[in-house]
Amino acid sequence: MNRKPDNNKVASENLRTNEKKWSKALMAAGWNVVPNILIEKQQALGLDALDMNIILHLSHYWWQADNLPHPSVGTMAKAIGVTPRTIQKRIKALEDLNLIKREERRFTKDGSITNRYDFSGLIAAARPYAEEKVQEIEAAIEAKRKRLARKKPKLIVSND
Numbered sequence: 001m002n003r004k005p006d007n008n009k010v011a012s013e014n015l016r017t018n019e020k021k022w023s024k025a026l027m028a029a030g031w032n033v034v035p036n037i038l039i040e041k042q043q044a045l046g047l048d049a050l051d052m053n054i055i056l057h058l059s060h061y062w063w064q065a066d067n068l069p070h071p072s073v074g075t076m077a078k079a080i081g082v083t084p085r086t087i088q089k090r091i092k093a094l095e096d097l098n099l100i101k102r103e104e105r106r107f108t109k110d111g112s113i114t115n116r117y118d119f120s121g122l123i124a125a126a127r128p129y130a131e132e133k134v135q136e137i138e139a140a141i142e143a144k145r146k147r148l149a150r151k152k153p154k155l156i157v158s159n160d
Helices: 007-022 024-028 036-040 049-060 073-080 084-096 120-151
Strands: 101-106 112-118
Touching: 007 024, 036 049, 036 120, 049 073, 049 084, 073 084, 084 101
Parallel strands: none
Antiparallel strands: 101 112
């Protein structure tokens, strides 16, 4: 019978593994999930270091798939150590690359609340790289399996 692993158990084991790497104190303060392919292919995606920092910061506020991140420009600027105008310019550049979609939330002519940021363009742009990476991983696993199968010694039993 093929049983699905208990998600709570897997999450608990992953947390302990990360605590061993980063320390319990750092992990207790919170952590973030970002696909490796974004880090590995940032140049191919047209992202510079500041863009990656903004994406990391935005992803920090993205807890649920249906609740897009919405930190203020000022909050991001303060955390990253740049001016709010720098954040605005880089987000505009990310929009121009169709990697992020900014949803302005204006409710009156005099005021608004923080923008929401949609990563669907970034996800679509990164998907081909991810699919290629998965194929590479699967090919490496298959090559290792074949290599190990060839190396198995043959057991010769002599009853003489």
